[in-house]
Amino acid sequence: xxxxxxxxxxxxxxxxxxxxxxxxxxxxxxxxxxxxxxxxxxxxxxxxxxxxxxxxxxxxxxxxxxxxxxxxxxxxxxxxxxxxxxxxxxxxxxxxxxxxxxxxxxxxxxxxxxxxxxxxxxxxxxxxxxxxxxxxxxxxxxxxxxxxxxxxxxxxxxxxxxxxxxxxxxxxxxxxxxxxxxxxxxxxxxxxxxxxxxxxxxxxxxxxxxxxxxxxxxxxxxxxxxxxxxxxxxxxxxxxxxxxxxxxxxxxxxxxxxxxxxxxxxxxxxxxxxxxxxxxxxxxxxxxxxxxxxxxxxxxxxxxxxxxxxxxxxxxxxxxxxxxxxxxxxxxxxxxxxxxxxxxxxxxxxxxxxxxxxxxxxxxxxxxxxxxxxxxxxxxxxxxxxxxxxxxxxxxxxxxxxxxxx
Amino acid sequence: xxxxxxxxxxxxxxxxxxxxxxxxxxxxxxxxxxxxxxxxxxxxxxxxxxxxxxxxxxxxxxxxxxxxxxxxxxxxxxxxxxxxxxxxxxxxxxxxxxxxxxxxxxxxxxxxxxxxxxxxxxxxxxxxxxxxxxxxxxxxxxxxxxxxxxxxxxxxxxxxxxxxxxxxxxxxxxxxxxxxxxxxxxxxxxxxxxxxxxxxxxxxxxxxxxxxxxxxxxxxxxxxxxxxxxxxxxxxxxxxxxxxxxxxxxxxxxxxxxxxxxxxxxxxxxxxxxxxxxxxxxxxxxxxxxxxxxxxxxxxxxxxxxxxxxxxxxxxxxxxxxxxxxxxxxxxxxxxxxxxxxxxxxxxxxxxxxxxxxxxxxxxxxxxxxxxxxxxxxxxxxxxxxxxxxxxxxxxxxxxxxxxxx
Numbered sequence: 001x002x003x004x005x006x007x008x009x010x011x012x013x014x015x016x017x018x019x020x021x022x023x024x025x026x027x028x029x030x031x032x033x034x035x036x037x038x039x040x041x042x043x044x045x046x047x048x049x050x051x052x053x054x055x056x057x058x059x060x061x062x063x064x065x066x067x068x069x070x071x072x073x074x075x076x077x078x079x080x081x082x083x084x085x086x087x088x089x090x091x092x093x094x095x096x097x098x099x100x101x102x103x104x105x106x107x108x109x110x111x112x113x114x115x116x117x118x119x120x121x122x123x124x125x126x127x128x129x130x131x132x133x134x135x136x137x138x139x140x141x142x143x144x145x146x147x148x149x150x151x152x153x154x155x156x157x158x159x160x161x162x163x164x165x166x167x168x169x170x171x172x173x174x175x176x177x178x179x180x181x182x183x184x185x186x187x188x189x190x191x192x193x194x195x196x197x198x199x200x201x202x203x204x205x206x207x208x209x210x211x212x213x214x215x216x217x218x219x220x221x222x223x224x225x226x227x228x229x230x231x232x233x234x235x236x237x238x239x240x241x242x243x244x245x246x247x248x249x250x251x252x253x254x255x256x257x258x259x260x261x262x263x264x265x266x267x268x269x270x271x272x273x274x275x276x277x278x279x280x281x282x283x284x285x286x287x288x289x290x291x292x293x294x295x296x297x298x299x300x301x302x303x304x305x306x307x308x309x310x311x312x313x314x315x316x317x318x319x320x321x322x323x324x325x326x327x328x329x330x331x332x333x334x335x336x337x338x339x340x341x342x343x344x345x346x347x348x349x350x351x352x353x354x355x356x357x358x359x360x361x362x363x364x365x366x367x368x369x370x371x372x373x374x375x376x377x378x379x380x381x382x383x384x385x386x387x388x389x390x391x392x393x394x395x396x397x398x399x400x401x402x403x404x405x406x
Numbered sequence: 407x408x409x410x411x412x413x414x415x416x417x418x419x420x421x422x423x424x425x426x427x428x429x430x431x432x433x434x435x436x437x438x439x440x441x442x443x444x445x446x447x448x449x450x451x452x453x454x455x456x457x458x459x460x461x462x463x464x465x466x467x468x469x470x471x472x473x474x475x476x477x478x479x480x481x482x483x484x485x486x487x488x489x490x491x492x493x494x495x496x497x498x499x500x501x502x503x504x505x506x507x508x509x510x511x512x513x514x515x516x517x518x519x520x521x522x523x524x525x526x527x528x529x530x531x532x533x534x535x536x537x538x539x540x541x542x543x544x545x546x547x548x549x550x551x552x553x554x555x556x557x558x559x560x561x562x563x564x565x566x567x568x569x570x571x572x573x574x575x576x577x578x579x580x581x582x583x584x585x586x587x588x589x590x591x592x593x594x595x596x597x598x599x600x601x602x603x604x605x606x607x608x609x610x611x612x613x614x615x616x617x618x619x620x621x622x623x624x625x626x627x628x629x630x631x632x633x634x635x636x637x638x639x640x641x642x643x644x645x646x647x648x649x650x651x652x653x654x655x656x657x658x659x660x661x662x663x664x665x666x667x668x669x670x671x672x673x674x675x676x677x678x679x680x681x682x683x684x685x686x687x688x689x690x691x692x693x694x695x696x697x698x699x700x701x702x703x704x705x706x707x708x709x710x711x712x713x714x715x716x717x718x719x720x721x722x723x724x725x726x727x728x729x730x731x732x733x734x735x736x737x738x739x740x741x742x743x744x745x746x747x748x749x750x751x752x753x754x755x756x757x758x759x760x761x762x763x764x765x766x767x768x769x770x771x772x773x774x775x776x777x778x779x780x781x782x783x784x785x786x787x788x789x790x791x792x793x794x795x796x797x798x799x800x801x802x803x804x805x806x807x808x809x810x811x812x
Binding site for chain 1: 463488500505551
């Protein structure tokens, strides 16, 4: 009998009516003949409230206490879902991170799972009882509560699916799958039936909010078949699987955007060896991540313009670091620009097909959009453009790559 | 260096401002040179909300899940108080029931503490760090979360004080001590400086709400010096101690009342052996506790009236049980009366002084109050009277025993 892991996010367990709806959905999966392990988040809003209290109690707090407090939301929904299942006549029990246990390292607030003990879970599953596991939490070696950080309950679900060698890990959320682009901007965006881990990873890191990169990485590593689907309807969702499972691979699967970008241009930086290191070394020391970098060809062999991007929240810090080193860097001017967006075209089909980049550049040119920076990987092309062109660029690219729904 | 255990109830940790006030109070105790272990309840209202959700999820629920859910309130306040202490520069850490562990039996929802492991706590205390322990919760032998039931955090505090051989266990609450009577009714009621365990036990079981009987029993058993005081001011509270510690014992320490009483009179019950058993046996089987009982002298040797009291909430069930057995009991009529109150006079001084009962009866008679049932023990006299006389009786007795404040 196959094990299915189902994970329900905060909006899916936002109140008792929603928790009862989740219980009914679990019951339906049981009736299909599966063994079901469920992972739940806290009720929507609860964790934020707890985090606010913690910050209020101590601005720069001991993360061990942070974890003890913010992990309680999942404890509540885990017990309530077990009870809602019991109320349908279905045997069920709750599991907290320390009970299984779910062992993690000691990096409180962003812990990594090191092991999940599944012997008792398996016994429970084989007896026909639903096993309801608290998401987002674990136990450190010194017996403290840990939490896994952003996307933590998804990570719990994927890790549990891997440990149980589950048939599938269903991530129930408030959207019904992964789309070719953001439907709020691109009206013709389509839901994808399947997408590869690699593409999902790029989409997650390039702005699609539906799954966090850490859970996709974990799924890819352990070959866990993920499904993203809505708990608010009965439509099939999007399967995230290995490339082998996708017979007819489209050239491009999705077009994402990220507004969390800021650009810094250093005008007339001396064109000498080691200059890049003397700029990016201090930024790295200040924990500022640099994403895209472009250096113009030097016209006179003496100086060149250098442009790079950082997260919008890091712009101020990055400018400060570079200005401190102005003397040794010797640039003529520093031009910060927070009004930029990164638009990315993603698809494993790019590996075997040329022309994807060409279509992108032609489309941007046809719409009169200036490309400021370009970066590419094996399965994606990203361009930095002025933020005001975001919607225009997304819609034009969506059409150009033939992704529009009929 | 002496260990002090301080327990703060729900109104004392109702929000972050209150939690910060608790941190300041703990800091002051540390400055006095004590080692401090703190036990906290959930924020006022939180546990009730959790209980409502649990009941909503499953009316007749698995108490193991009930415990997992309702124990989270204490987990939150424990972490927040540790952080508020850190914020004052005071080292502190939180402890959950399963972490110490606080071992209990498996009677979920009303578990009894069987052992508290204190080695790590002691190390922490000796290092000067405040140890903040979640009240109300423990761990069963099969690794589930248990809760201790009503008054649970007080029980945790007393058990912890016993395990640590603490100098004193201070129970901070929203009243500033134990009074000679309810100050809302008796304006001249006085706060007691000291009271014996036995008196406190009687007062708790006879209507005074300030401490739950279980925590007083535990304190008495382990000779833990308890202090009841307010977290809203700096007044000294009431010490609950062994009789030996009280040099000048007053005759009467307090006058309590309980409105949670109902009376049933069976008119003309046959006066034959075994009749009491055939009434009270079925009531006991139906889990109805009978408190006071009085049987009139039979006038004709054939039949007598029998009166007894039960908790108000049990009146309907008690009447139903007795009516089912009407045939075999053979009484003429059943008269239920929920409009009664039990007024009690309590004092260890009664043991060595006659005349306490006489004062009670004379006072009632002088005010024209009819005594319906009487029951006595070594250190208390209780009378059942019509509810409408509650205030009159309390004030008259308070004066008669010389308890009025100047």
